[in-house]
Structure formats: C-alpha cells, structure tokens
Amino acid sequence: MRGNRLNQILTAMDSEQYALTVGTAAGEPLTSAFEKRRVVHAGVRGKPLLPGNWQSTWQSLLKQKVKPEQRVAYIHIPFCRQRCLYCGFFQNYSNEEMETLYIDSLVKELQLSKGSSYLDSGPVNAVFIGGGTPSTLAPQNVSRLLGAIQDCLPLANDYELTLEGRINDLVPAKIEAWLAHGVNRVSIGVQSFDTGVRRAVGRMDDTETILAKLELLSGYNQATVIIDLMYGLPHQTSEVWANDIRLLKLAAIDGLDLYQLNIYPNSALQQAITAGKLPPAATTAEQAEMFALAEANLSAGIFSRLSNCHWGKTTRERSLYNTLTKAGHNVIPFGAGAGGNVGGVTMFLHRNMAAYIKSIEEGHKPVAAMALQPDGSELHNMVVGQLERGYLSLPVLARHYGAVVWELEALLDIWESRGLITRRADLVRLTVAGQFWHMNITQSVLECLHALLDGVHSVEVEPIAAQG
Ligand code: SF4
Structure with a gap:
C-alpha cells in the first residue's frame, strides 16, 4: 500500500522531530499547524568543492x-x-x-x-x-x-x-x-x-x-x-x-x-x-x-x-x-555577496569588498564557496516550484521521478485531515493555512523524499534571502 514506508519512517521519529515534520493537530490549522516557521527557504545542500x-x-x-x-x-x-x-x-x-x-x-x-x-x-x-x-x-x-x-x-x-x-x-x-x-x-x-x-x-x-x-x-x-x-x-x-x-x-x-x-x-x-x-x-x-x-x-x-x-x-x-x-533554472551570479547555480554547480561570491575586488583584479570569478548540486536536485526543484505556486501534482512528479513520489501519501493524509491541503484526483492544493505554512510543508516534503530515497542526498536549510 502507498505510504507504508513513510509511515514507518514517521513512526520511528522522536516526538520533537515528528512535530517538526508533520506539525500538530491542536488548534486552528492557520495559526497552530506548526509550532513555528522552520525555514525561510527550503534547500538541498550539495557536495562542497575544494x-x-x-x-x-x-x-x-x-x-x-x-x-x-x-x-x-x-x-x-x-x-x-x-x-x-x-x-x-x-x-x-x-x-x-x-x-x-x-x-x-x-x-x-x-x-x-x-x-x-x-x-x-x-x-x-x-x-x-x-x-x-x-x-x-x-x-x-x-x-x-x-x-x-x-x-x-x-x-x-x-x-x-x-x-x-x-x-x-x-x-x-x-x-x-x-x-x-x-x-x-x-x-x-x-x-x-x-x-x-x-x-x-x-x-x-x-x-x-x-x-x-x-x-x-x-x-x-x-x-x-x-x-x-x-x-x-x-x-x-x-x-x-x-x-x-x-x-x-x-x-x-x-x-x-x-x-x-x-x-x-x-x-x-x-x-x-x-x-x-x-x-x-x-x-x-x-x-x-x-x-x-x-x-x-x-x-x-x-x-x-x-x-x-x-x-x-x-x-x-x-x-x-x-x-x-x-523552478531551479540556472542563476548566473555577479557581485559581492551574490549566489547562484550554473550547470549543476552552486556558488556564492565573496561578501567582503576587499576580497571581491582583489579577485576581480586577478582576473578570477570571485568565488567564496562552490558545491556540486546533489542527485535528486531536479526533483527538489520541481517540488519547490509547485508548492511555491500552491499545489503538488503527484502524477507529474511521478512521471519524472518515479513511484517514490506516491509514498508521500502517508504525510499528505495527515495534512488533509488537518486542513492544510485538499486533494482531488491526485492534485494536492494548499488551503490558506497551507499557504501560510508552505515553507514548513515544503521542507518536510523534501526531508521525507530524502528519507525515502535512502540517504542519496542530505536536505539542509539554505541562507535566508535579504528583503531590500
Ligand atoms: S532591509 Fe534595509 S538595510 Fe537591509 S538590505 Fe534592504 S534596504 Fe538595506
């Protein structure tokens, strides 16, 4: 039955991790579905390059x-x-x-x-x-x-x-x-x-x-x-x-x-x-x-x-x-403190002004950190892109990335019963409460996919974007 493996994973979590991942049933979903917002951007950390x-x-x-x-x-x-x-x-x-x-x-x-x-x-x-x-x-x-x-x-x-x-x-x-x-x-x-x-x-x-x-x-x-x-x-x-x-x-x-x-x-x-x-x-x-x-x-x-x-x-x-x-398209970064991803490589440029200018003077790209995007980042991008727009299409995800996607159903059943999502013909839609908590939901979906994919990559929080 769909979701059995994920049920086992959720059951094995301690109560703190379970509440972080699934949320809580107490109170109104809009105000109380999770204890707090976990992340501002859900993300996948890759393998650092030397x-x-x-x-x-x-x-x-x-x-x-x-x-x-x-x-x-x-x-x-x-x-x-x-x-x-x-x-x-x-x-x-x-x-x-x-x-x-x-x-x-x-x-x-x-x-x-x-x-x-x-x-x-x-x-x-x-x-x-x-x-x-x-x-x-x-x-x-x-x-x-x-x-x-x-x-x-x-x-x-x-x-x-x-x-x-x-x-x-x-x-x-x-x-x-x-x-x-x-x-x-x-x-x-x-x-x-x-x-x-x-x-x-x-x-x-x-x-x-x-x-x-x-x-x-x-x-x-x-x-x-x-x-x-x-x-x-x-x-x-x-x-x-x-x-x-x-x-x-x-x-x-x-x-x-x-x-x-x-x-x-x-x-x-x-x-x-x-x-x-x-x-x-x-x-x-x-x-x-x-x-x-x-x-x-x-x-x-x-x-x-x-x-x-x-x-x-x-x-x-x-x-x-x-x-x-x-949606995960290439972002070419320029400037001190910029970040981006090009051809499967994530990079951040020097924030320090002196280091940035010196690197340019030497004719270099002013890179301060670089990592290979991990296997599975395309699935990650599609999940993030869909949830950002308030939905998750399981058939579309499964067509690209296989049956593992259907195993999310154990989690989706809980969120549906708590009023965070609605489901119709395998199309998941976020309710207004789900939209407010969408970053928690996205992070949890990524972590569950990671667990289901059995440690192919690790899911970690990326830096929070500035609001100018
Ligand atoms: S929030 Fe204010 S201080 Fe921060 S980057 Fe934007 S304008 Fe500058």
Whole structure:
C-alpha cells in the first residue's frame, strides 16, 4: 500500500522531530499547524568543492554550451543608505567613492564572462539587480552597470530586467537613468504604508510621499512597478494592516510580494524590543491572521495570484525571475555577496569588498564557496516550484521521478485531515493555512523524499534571502 514506508519512517521519529515534520493537530490549522516557521527557504545542500578547484570549475562551466532552456542572472549591490532595524543582511553604507570602485569591478566581472560559449549559447531571460539597495547608486554608476549588462549578457527579446529600490530614491534623474538603459521592472521595498510603522524601523517616507512616488514612477509607463509589503512589524496592528491592504488597491502598482517579518537573534529590532523602545512584533499566530486577511482581500479583488505570496494587479507583472529561480533554472551570479547555480554547480561570491575586488583584479570569478548540486536536485526543484505556486501534482512528479513520489501519501493524509491541503484526483492544493505554512510543508516534503530515497542526498536549510 502507498505510504507504508513513510509511515514507518514517521513512526520511528522522536516526538520533537515528528512535530517538526508533520506539525500538530491542536488548534486552528492557520495559526497552530506548526509550532513555528522552520525555514525561510527550503534547500538541498550539495557536495562542497575544494577551493583549488573553483576557478577551473568556473572556466569549464563557461566553455559549456547549454540546452535551449531559460536562465537568469542575479547582480548584487551591497550598499544601503540606512540600515533597517529588521535587516539581517546589511553589508555596507552607501559611499559614492566606494560605489564607483565597486561598479568598476562589477563591470569587469561581467566582461570576464562575455563571449563565453556558456553565455552565447542561449538567451538570458531575466536579470534581477538586488541588494542591498541598488536604487542608491548614482545615475552615472547605475548607467555604467546597466550598459555592461546590455553589452555582456545575451538578453532575450522579451527580457525582464528588475532593479530593487527604496521610495526615497524615486527621483526623475535616477528613474530616467534606469529606464534609458533597459530596466523594465522596478521592485520597491515599501514594507508598510503607515508612516509610524515605517519610521519605527528606519524607513523615513510618509504615506503621502509613498503614494506620490509610486505614481511618479508608474507615470513613465515604461516599467512594471512591484512593491514588497511586510506583515508583523511593531506598531502594525490589525487595523494598520487592513489599511495597508486598502492602500494597495489605490497605489499605482502592477503587483506585490508579501513577506512575513523574521526577527533575527541579536538584530537591532530584537534589541529595541527587548529594551522596551518598541512594542513586541506580532506573534506567528497573529502573522497568520494577517496573511489570511490579505489573501481574502486580494483574492476577492482585482489581483491575480502568481504564487503563495505574490500577486499581480495588472497583466504587466510576469514575475519571470522569481518563477524561473524557484523552478531551479540556472542563476548566473555577479557581485559581492551574490549566489547562484550554473550547470549543476552552486556558488556564492565573496561578501567582503576587499576580497571581491582583489579577485576581480586577478582576473578570477570571485568565488567564496562552490558545491556540486546533489542527485535528486531536479526533483527538489520541481517540488519547490509547485508548492511555491500552491499545489503538488503527484502524477507529474511521478512521471519524472518515479513511484517514490506516491509514498508521500502517508504525510499528505495527515495534512488533509488537518486542513492544510485538499486533494482531488491526485492534485494536492494548499488551503490558506497551507499557504501560510508552505515553507514548513515544503521542507518536510523534501526531508521525507530524502528519507525515502535512502540517504542519496542530505536536505539542509539554505541562507535566508535579504528583503531590500
Ligand atoms: S532591509 Fe534592504 S534596504 Fe534595509 S538595510 Fe537591509 S538590505 Fe538595506
């Protein structure tokens, strides 16, 4: 019978591991299905390569021709003008002299790959310039970077080129430099429209300014405008959150991403709350209610769902970079602190500015860590990609990866009985509670597949992505 082996594996777990994997039956599934969120990104760790092999591996990857499938590039800008209280990923304060030196190196890094068989054997479908705060770059520096991207990367005819930024940087001189050099999607970290909530965590602009700046950017009618909103911040009561959602409908945007606040241990936010300078942030159960309120409003309104946490407001929003990344397509990394995967090799580039610049000066790819993706990563990618969009198709997974997939049924039966999923003709759909807990569900599915595949690879947590 399907699921017998997994039943044995689940039964053999101690109570703590069982609760982590399966969750708990007590309470409402939305607020209590799991004790807490386990991971921000579910991931599979590969086999590390020794440093002595990194450059030769990169060179041999560049000599490969790729199959005609989609791929993307990630470009990291590790500068911010201010440090947000909740951020765990701040690298450097903005400084135009340092920025100029950095862009010199970044342009050179792009040029070092230009014309390679790997890059020339197919188009790059999407580029994401993230950070940090890429919008802090001075117009002349961002123009040089964008020129190098256009020069060195074979962009597809219908490419998506996203630049991440802050409201404060939405001024004509910067916007016009972005648009003149091919940026066609701008992602702005709004986090909350509420002036008090924003200022408490280091974001300075007020509600009226946010709406006016989004109107300004949208008025150029040349780029898709996306915003990030965060839920669970100090002072962000349910009334404030309801108003955030109301303002989403009025704002001049094409789409939005919702993020659950994570409080990193020893972060400035944690310290401010502990010292009583800020009220406590929302509990996980309160965050779940906030997610459900947003989901109900957005699903009933003019928004279309692109993934568990991403909605389009107009048809302009494609979210191509995120979709291709989540589905496991190649991500070519550039810049200090960038990460990616190329031809079955995962890599992270130096975060340290001096080490990054030195490596480029020596003509090297500035690799700080490299690993071979393990067997089974294609299955992992398909599971992550499907659950990210709120479903799991067992027949499709089984067609690609065999009967082991059907053995997940023991786990799915439990989650169905607890209201986290529904099932119809072998198509699993996440309920709203399942969508809130989708990262726990994804991690558990990966771990169970790992156990069923009998130790072919190990499943471990990857670094949490920055929210700029
Ligand atoms: S949240 Fe974004 S803008 Fe704020 S400090 Fe962190 S990286 Fe910079």
